[in-house]
Amino acid sequence: MSxxxxxxxxxxxxxxxxxxxxxxxxxxxxxxISSKQLGSALGLTDAQVRKDLTYFGQFGHPGIGYEVTELTxxxxxxxxxxxxxxxxxxxxxxxxxxxxxYQRFPRKGFEIVAVFDTAPDVxxxxxxxHRVRPMEDLPTLVAQRDIKIGILTVPHDAAQKVADSLIDAxxxxxxxxxxxxxxxxxxxxxxxxxxSVSLEQLAFQVSLGLTGSLDEHECDQEGGG
Amino acid sequence: MSxxxxxxxxxxxxxxxxxxxxxxxxxxxxxxISSKQLGSALGLTDAQVRKDLTYFGQFGHPGIGYEVTELTxxxxxxxxxxxxxxxxxxxxxxxxxxxxxYQRFPRKGFEIVAVFDTAPDVxxxxxxxHRVRPMEDLPTLVAQRDIKIGILTVPHDAAQKVADSLIDAxxxxxxxxxxxxxxxxxxxxxxxxxxSVSLEQLAFQVSLGLTGSLDEHECDQEGGG
DNA sequence: CGTTGTGAAATGATTCACAGCT
DNA sequence: AGCTGTGAATCATTTCACAACG
Numbered sequence: 074m075s076x077x078x079x080x081x082x083x084x085x086x087x088x089x090x091x092x093x094x095x096x097x098x099x100x101x102x103x104x105x106i107s108s109k110q111l112g113s114a115l116g117l118t119d120a121q122v123r124k125d126l127t128y129f130g131q132f133g134h135p136g137i138g139y140e141v142t143e144l145t146x147x148x149x150x151x152x153x154x155x156x157x158x159x160x161x162x163x164x165x166x167x168x169x170x171x172x173x174x175y176q177r178f179p180r181k182g183f184e185i186v187a188v189f190d191t192a193p194d195v196x197x198x199x200x201x202x203h204r205v206r207p208m209e210d211l212p213t214l215v216a217q218r219d220i221k222i223g224i225l226t227v228p229h230d231a232a233q234k235v236a237d238s239l240i241d242a243x244x245x246x247x248x249x250x251x252x253x254x255x256x257x258x259x260x261x262x263x264x265x266x267x268x269s270v271s272l273e274q275l276a277f278q279v280s281l282g283l284t285g286s287l288d289e290h291e292c293d294q295e296g297g298g
Numbered sequence: 299m300s301x302x303x304x305x306x307x308x309x310x311x312x313x314x315x316x317x318x319x320x321x322x323x324x325x326x327x328x329x330x331i332s333s334k335q336l337g338s339a340l341g342l343t344d345a346q347v348r349k350d351l352t353y354f355g356q357f358g359h360p361g362i363g364y365e366v367t368e369l370t371x372x373x374x375x376x377x378x379x380x381x382x383x384x385x386x387x388x389x390x391x392x393x394x395x396x397x398x399x400y401q402r403f404p405r406k407g408f409e410i411v412a413v414f415d416t417a418p419d420v421x422x423x424x425x426x427x428h429r430v431r432p433m434e435d436l437p438t439l440v441a442q443r444d445i446k447i448g449i450l451t452v453p454h455d456a457a458q459k460v461a462d463s464l465i466d467a468x469x470x471x472x473x474x475x476x477x478x479x480x481x482x483x484x485x486x487x488x489x490x491x492x493x494s495v496s497l498e499q500l501a502f503q504v505s506l507g508l509t510g511s512l513d514e515h516e517c518d519q520e521g522g523g
Numbered sequence: 524c525g526t527t528g529t530g531a532a533a534t535g536a537t538t539c540a541c542a543g544c545t
Numbered sequence: 546a547g548c549t550g551t552g553a554a555t556c557a558t559t560t561c562a563c564a565a566c567g
Contacts, residue, residue: 081536085502089495093477097454107548115479119548120538127550135549136545152498153505160497167396174392177477177494183501221504222497246504248497252318252402254340262503264496269402270314271489272385272447272473273377276408277310278487279446279471280378306558332526344526345560352528360527361567527566534559544549 084125090115091122092148095141107138158183159219161244163235164226165190165198165205168250172224173201186218187211191231208238215242222246229253236263309350315340316347317373320366332363383408384444386469388460389451390415390423390430393475397449398426408447412439416456433463440467447471454478461488 094114098106108126109119126133126144129151133139149155160183162169172178173185188203189211190196196207206214214220223239225232225247232251239247240261249255249265257263319339323331333347351358351369354376358364374380385403387394387410397403398410413428414436415421421432431439439445448464450457450472457476464472465486474480474490482488 079535083536086499088502089492089498090479092498093492093495094479097478109548118538120540120551121536123549124537124551131550133549134545135543136547138548152502154498154501158497158501167399171392171396172493175493178497181494181498183494183497222500246500248493248500253322254315254319260507262500264500264503266491266493266496267314267318268397268400268473268491269406269408270318271491272383272403272408272449273314273317273379273406274311275447275471275473275487275489276379276383277313277377278489282485304557308558334526343560345529345562346558348527349529349559356528358527359567360565361525363526525567527564529563530561531563532559532561534557536555536557538555539553540551542549542551545547 080128084128087115087117087121087125088148088152091125092145092152092154095145095148098141099145101141103141105134105138105140106144108133111139154182156182158222159186160184160222160224161187161189161211161215161218161220161239162203162224162226163189163208163211163239164228164231165192165195165200166226169224169226170200172226173203183222185224187214187220208235211238212242215239215244220244222248224248224250225255226250305353309353312340312342312346312350313373313377316350317370317377317379320370320373323366324370326366328366330359330363330365331369333358335363379407381407383447384411385409385447385449385473386412386414386436386440386443386445386464387428387449387451388414388433388436388464389453389456390417390420390425391451394449394451395425397451398428410449411443412436412445433460436463437467440464440469445469447473449473449475450480451475 091111094111108122112119112122132143132147162173162185165188173188178185185203188205189208190205191208195205198205221244223244225235227235229251232249232253233255236247236255236257240257245260246262247255249263252267252269255263316336319336334344337344337347357368357372385408387398390413398413403410410428413430414433415430416433420430423430446469448469450460452460454476457474457478458480461472461480461482465482470485471487472480474488477492477494480488
């Protein structure tokens with residue numbers, strides 16, 4: 074369909090932010106929004122917003138702006154946020170539990186449909202409505218429940234092994250909370266969140282006063298598909 | 299001191315990753331590491347690593363590489379990771395509690411020295427060794443305990459108000475887990491972590507197979523100092 | 524030799540500025 | 546008037562390629 078010539082990586086990262094902003098305005102009186110308004114809500118220029126959006130087609134109305142519901146729907150399509158994604162959490166520690174209870178995931182279409190851990194005393198427990206399974210069940214459940222995304226919340230020294238298991242089982246994307254770079258093949262995507270690295274960069278900005286600062290979202294690696 | 303001409307923002311983000319990698323090799327036999335080795339451990343080219351490092355001086359040894367301990371120390375200095383940072387957690391919900399127990403923070407020099415919440419039944423409780431205080435105590439404690447960084451784990455509709463309180467109290471950096479862009483002045487830095495946005499981008503990569511994918515770490519806003 | 528440091532070239536991303544639509 | 550879409554210009558970042566060093 075549309076001319077998907079070449080999408081800059083930063084654009085992709087901003088798309089989710091556009092959608093988040095629009096969703097938070099869904100119940101506002103205004104039914105349209107201009108690139109300038111959307112941009113200033115996110116600290117971006119109007120030109121940036123327009124450039125980003127036109128990579129995916131032309132859905133603005135000159136003189137008017139963008140229709141909020143129309144743009145919201147288009148962004149959901151583009152980001153595949155209009156379908157359900159089944160996910161598995163591996164690691165029922167503190168962070169894993171916080172994510173299991175994170176109400177925003179289901180609302181955004183991300184359903185946690187399986188939880189795994191190795192600790193015998195945790196296996197079998199029901200946490201936030203999810204029964205914790207042993208790692209042996211992973212291959213079967215990933216296949217059975219059509220799990221495409223794994224959420225990794227295990228200690229760093231277990232991360233690579235768990236990632237390998239997830240990939241062997243057929244998972245195509247991993248949200249990694251362990252402070253290591255995961256080695257994965259071309260067919261698998263990884264997005265890493267490292268709280269310490271985030272704090273470290275914040276501390277650097279604070280101490281140096283890096284004006285303008287950094288943008289972007291999370292750390293990703295290889296991609297593919 | 300050194301010629302800090304102009305540091306690209308992506309470089310700053312990679313510095314923490316270099317340090318993380320080096321720290322994980324501290325007890326290995328090899329006492330030196332080449333830009334090629336360091337780079338390939340992080341999915342970067344050797345030239346990239348060298349360029350990044352030389353923004354801060356020349357501490358490599360031609361024909362040899364970099365001395366691991368020397369480079370580690372230099373990076374700690376550069377990132378101000380060689381000192382202690384006092385932080386406060388606002389919001390003693392699931393995510394806040396997970397961070398309070400996060401062992402990596404103290405090891406990296408980030409000490410949580412105060413915890414706040416609004417819920418009367420939570421105030422006074424001791425969680426992971428931290429007594430939860432009412433918001434009224436925030437200004438005093440931030441000053442008393444020399445807190446420079448705030449960690450925000452409150453619902454999105456409370457985030458801006460809490461950020462304002464933190465800034466009024468003198469905090470200079472905010473690690474924001476609420477899914478909103480915080481409006482802050484030039485003197486304050488913000489780094490945002492939005493789990494839903496991360497998952498959304500991962501899902502996009504998975505579905506589109508965006509080869510090469512995205513880099514970077516977390517989402518930041520204005521900066522300052 | 525292998526490896527650093529670094530200008531120069533290439534690539535990538537943002538901003539400008541304006542034609543054209545409402 | 547207000548706004549989008551977009552080529553061209555600017556700015557930023559990465560990669561190349563090689564001299565100099567151990």
